[in-house]
Amino acid sequence: MAARRTHERDPIYKIKGLAKDMLDGVFDDLVEKNVLNGDELLKIGESASFILNKAENLVENFLEKTDMAGKIFAGHIANSQEQLSLQFSNDEDDGPQKICTPSSPSESKRKVEDDEMEVNAGLAHESHLMLTAPHGIQSSEVQDTLKLCPRDQFCKIKTERAKEIYPVMEKEGRTRLALIICNKKFDYLFDRDNADTDILNMQELLENLGYSVVLKENLTAQEMETELMQFAGRPEHQSSDSTFLVFMSHGILEGICGVKHRNKKPDVLHDDTIFKIFNNSNCRSLRNKPKILIMQACRGRYNGTIWVSTSKGIATADTDEERVLSCKWNNSITKAHVETDFIAFKSSTPHNISWKVGKTGSLFISKLIDCFKKYCWCYHLEEIFRKVQHSFEVPGELTQMPTIERVSMTRYFYLFPGN
Structure with missing residues (x-):
């Protein structure tokens, strides 16, 4: 029977002791300089306790595994000092510094050359942590195949x-x-590892729904705009009834990040x-046809949860009154809305983060695909989106709420898979 480890020889105990000593000094300074107040310190303490308890279990599990697993885990811990020095090296910078673990010395040199390496407003939060997903996602069974719509039902609804x-x-x-x-590889932001899972699953779904998929990867904002314009001009849209535009990248409140994005020089x-x-x-071939936008990206740094809220938001809108009044009747043309038949489904609410869990891909894309496979044979698109939202209704540790936005669809859109 193995002897019980003493505190003096217990590596976990030593790590916890070192971490406690370091954090005590940090938080003392933060309180002394009025950076944090008592309530904020209490919340951080509760979060730190959760992480520490989970970390202890993780370390113990790794100690029982192979030498290689131990080396990988130890390597990530050893890099923590370097990561902290990168984050706090420049107090005068305009945003949070990028914290990264380079995969090679050459990559490390390239990524450290610029002192502006950073993550804007929560881009680092598209996490790979194996935490608890929302309860609706945990409890539901994954649909492996796309359920097809019977021909008689298709004809009846149509x-x-x-x-x-x-x-x-x-x-x-x-x-x-x-x-x-x-976008998977970035010059200044975290690379989006394991994004291939989302690509393959989304591509398979769209192809099964009858769409030929055009895939573009690792583009700047200007390159994305160019690809969109070329796609909008494709002649195939004339003999199509709809289109899907899927974006998967880092993001901020203002939009989708290109591969060169950073705070001081946005690429959005x-x-x-x-x-x-x-x-x-600008795209007459898709006039009066559904245009569906799917966006998997963070929209800020917050986690989208609260404990108590009593305040109400105030929204305002400006109207270009002069331009409206300048419109004149012309009997030789037919008036049409500039923007119709759109719907955008985004992975989170404004200002909040969107989660990605290891090799299984993003929570949003995974649940979206599952709901399409289960329900698009009988439900219209907006109802499917609501079912995705419903699966996120009860928060877990990983919390986000997908959001339906900028809806200008005047009719219901059924996909009728198999028809």
Whole structure:
């Protein structure tokens, strides 16, 4: 029977002691300089206790595994000092510094050359931590295959609800297109490891729904805009009934980050740019046809949860009154809305983070695909989106709430898989 470890020889005890001594000094200084107050310190203490308890279990598990696992784990701990020095090396910078563990010496040199390496407002929070997902996701069974819509049901809905739904073209002669843009490698931000899982799963889903998928990876904001314009001009849209635009990247409140994004020199594709490229004026081939935007990206640094809230938000909107009044009637043309038939489904609410869990991919994309496979044979698109939202309704440690935005769809959109 193995002897019980004493505190003096227990590596976990030593690590906890060192961490406690270091953090005590840090928090004393933060309180002394009025950076943190008592309530904030209490919240941090509760979070630190949770992490420490979980870390102890993790260390003990690794000690029982192979030497290689121990080396990998020890290597990440050894890099913590370097990461902290990177984060706090420049107090005058305009945003949080990038904390990274380079995969090679050459990569380390390239990524440390610029003292502005950073993550803007929560970009680092697209986490790989194996924490608890929302209860709706934990409890539901994953749908392995896409459930097809019976032909008789397709014909019935298409006939009886013809005035309420978007027209669906017959499979023969239909040329549906979908675009996936996924940024995985970044110059200044964390690389989005394991994003290939989301790509493969989303590509498979769209192809099973009858879309030919165009995949583009690792683009700047300008390159993304160029690809969108080229995609909008594809002749296949004339004989298509809809399109999907899928974006997977880091993000901020203002939009999707390109691969060169940093605080002092933003590289961001704004939502307005996307909608403008595909509006009724610039993309006539998709006029009166559903245009579905799926966006997997953080939108800020917060986790989207509260304990108590009594305040109410105030929203305002500005109108270009002069421009509105300058519009004149012209009997030779037909008036049309500039922007219709759009819907955007984003992985989180504004200002908040979006989670990615290890090799299984992002929570949002995983649940979205699962709901499509289960329900798109009988439900319209917006109802499917609501089912995705419902699965996130009860928060776990990993908390986010997917959000339906900028909806200008005038009818219901059914995908009718198999038809």
